[in-house]
Amino acid sequence: MSGGVLIVGGSVGGIRTARALRNEGYAGKVTVVEAESHLPYDKPPLSKAPLDGDAHVPLLTAEEARELDIELVLGRAAVELRPQDRQVVLGDGVVLDYEELVIATGAAARPAPWSGPGVHVLRTIADARALRESLLGASHLLVVGAGFIGAEVASLARKQGIEVTIVDPAPTPMARVMGDELGQRFSQLHRTHGVDTRFGATVDTLEHVEGGIRAELSDGASVLVDAVVVGIGAVLNTRWLESSGLALEDGVECDEFGRVAGAEHIFAVGDIARWYQPRQEKAARVEHWTNAVEQANCVARNIFAPDAPVPHDPVAYVWSDQYDWKIQLFGTRDITGTPAVVEQAEPFRLAAIWQDADGRASGGLTVNWPKASVQLRRTIAAGGPADQVHAQLAGTAVQA
Template identity: 40%
Template structure:
């Protein structure tokens, strides 16, 4: 298999790396280019809110691969060069003011964090967290901070709160919903996760939002919508992420909540594919479109998309959603997708914060959540994948926890 024009992968992180590996595994011998906005080789983001912040690991161990690995795959690297446009008719991407032709294109540009609405640039000391540079800047500030406010009690916000508390700061987490993680886990489990913060001396303020950031040039306080004023020398905003598709505007690709793809991760043009946080694809396990923002999904999708981009017959990409998070020395993990707002069935010690919760989707198992039981969650993979009867999952959980 060789092409006059290269296979181009845009986005040089986890999905970009796995995509070039998938392309080569499929036997493609032609030119392969990996384009990345960041200067670094592909690196791992999960430690950015965990061990990197607390200083347990330094920069280098984050790397997902070496330059030699990419050279061995015959990958031409174009790092530090964000793509700014896509011309589908000409089959070219716009890069550094020049145009780079492609035979096939893989889009792996991931997502970027949402900012608080604030007229102009936010004051110093207000952080978003996505890149290693973001994490190192935040760590510098946290080491000097007395009062830290984390806006958003999602997984990344909760991990930052946990790390900041470990560094000795006084930490408050502000969450608009009545409890943390309610959208992902429902109110009962969300409240239990909220207790983790409180048990570690972190104040949790739910049901309120940020009205205003005070201080110039550096932040001094956060004014909440309920009128409370929280002193702050560091504010971390963790209110969710948006797919990084700005460079694709006007290209003709369907960009509703990410790059819309079919079951094979094809983006609606015969030569264009997407994978990872940026891809909103029809997951064959559920027969509906979803966009996952998790490590394992990005890795699994990108291998398939890489292969499909160069193989004769594309194959579908079924993924069982899986996410883990480390907070206050405990591992939280979720497998699957919850159904409507049905109450979960808990097996184990809910109040002792060591349990499995089984979340139904009608009469089937939708999702399994594990708090401090990392050893058990993957045992449910087949049941979740086949959307087995809910009772089968309950039986397995009771057998495993007994």
């Protein structure tokens, strides 16, 4: 069965690869195998769409799948890859052959250390719907982990008037991605919106009691909440590949063209893929949406025109919506260094620029400043001087 291009994983990496193959003009068979039964949907809205709405944003409708001649095999997981036979085995024993395989099985939420009603993680549409159900009529939410997803959920809950306590073992959680000084502004953002921040603390015990869920924190606080969201990272969906012989240390190892190391006719995209990045002269895995889309386009191109492969050498990019801040992050940021910051009070907007040892812009952060984002991303991609883009942005800020 099957043949053509077989894509395992039907989220943004997999579906964008399928679409891009058709855009390239690939006329062979395209099959997407997806463990979940839902039609493919996007993940960023799960933590951004209002709590009283539906977070389901389709990546491919049934009609589009028919029009593009993409076969969707939903509700069935791959359990084994046999590279020597060019075959993938599904959970029900069905064996699919492929000419080219794309691994796009991404990651799952790192499981919460606790379970029971009202305790949630957030990775799938089912998680998002269960969380929204729990928060209907809730008065207090505990968020464990103040990374992007935790911070976005805290912000959504506050918009609904729900009291929020947020806990993270790091004293300044966002310092992990932007350094201490800017990270502190993000901690303050929670407090400005009335969140009880417990940074530098952990949850000692969490139990279901009459009237809710009681959490005892390591800083001595005790909170009684209606629901808990645990956002403590992700674990890669590599189990089905364990007997394949592929190199799986921190993801599926690929070259800059997306070809899996030591294998033929196999590519990997998205959160699961550790691509060699020429710009950084090292292999890296990126758990962000835009990276999955760009790798998908690149792999589709390289499957369609294998004799002239193109590399994917990205300026990393991620966005996040927290309260009234639209945040964008680019490139590589030396979080021990001090970025140059341009900011404006009314209306508030901010841009931070990191530079490398040669004075080239290497990374950036913007808040509520789309034009600065475009300028920064371009400058970083071109290896342009940090002081020049800083001066340009400073000039714009003054004029505004």
